[in-house]
Amino acid sequence: MAIRAVVTDIEGTTSSIDFVHHTLFPYAKKRLRAYLREHAGDTAVQQVLQDVEGIEHADLSLDEAADVLERWIAEDRKLTPLKTLQGMIWGEGYAAGELKGHVYADTPDALRRWHAQGRKLYVYSSGSVEAQKLIFGHTEYGDLTPLFSGYFDTRIGGKRDAASYRAILQHASLPGDEVLFLSDVGEELDAAREAGMQTLQLIRDDKAKPFAAHEQAKDFSAVLP
Incomplete structure (x- = not known):
């Protein structure tokens, strides 16, 4: 699919x-x-x-x-x-110019590529929707917010709760097997999979704990090329 x-x-x-x-x-x-x-x-x-x-x-x-x-x-x-x-x-x-939103160097290219391919992009983070928009709106690579179709935070539910991902699927009006969830946290990926989503774990550094149950990638270059 x-x-x-x-x-x-x-x-x-x-x-x-x-x-x-x-x-x-x-x-x-x-x-x-x-x-x-x-x-x-x-x-x-x-x-x-x-x-x-x-x-x-x-x-x-x-x-x-x-x-x-x-x-x-x-x-x-x-x-x-x-x-x-x-x-x-x-x-x-x-x-005030005291903060600049950080994204990995490969993030803007990947987001723009997926957007150009016609895929809808969403953010789901424990940080507030407003904070998410600030990070992506003030990067050294420019404003990335126009690439996204929506943002979700803890108001939709906890990130380790499958019901949260079902609610996101309902909002996106897509079946789970047509949606890929990306995270470095195995328990979040487990919840997304339980909701029916496809999953992939990012292992950016030694802070990530590999979960063998999910496909893994070191960066976005190996994700939906």
């Missing part, structure tokens, strides 16, 4: 894990409290704070909510209010 769409992870797949953990996360953490204070009246920030309280089941002051968010960063929690707030902070960083 021909592949008509590609759904790709970001960290360790299109982009370096180190960029996220050593550049983006510290940038957001350093500015988190000041951003909350400066934008406390914004509807989007108020919603983030309400969501934090809902998860913690407690009424929190702004500083207490900031404590929780900083703890979630340290724990690398994949929680929607944290990811949403990080995306807001990163947005200011990209706009």
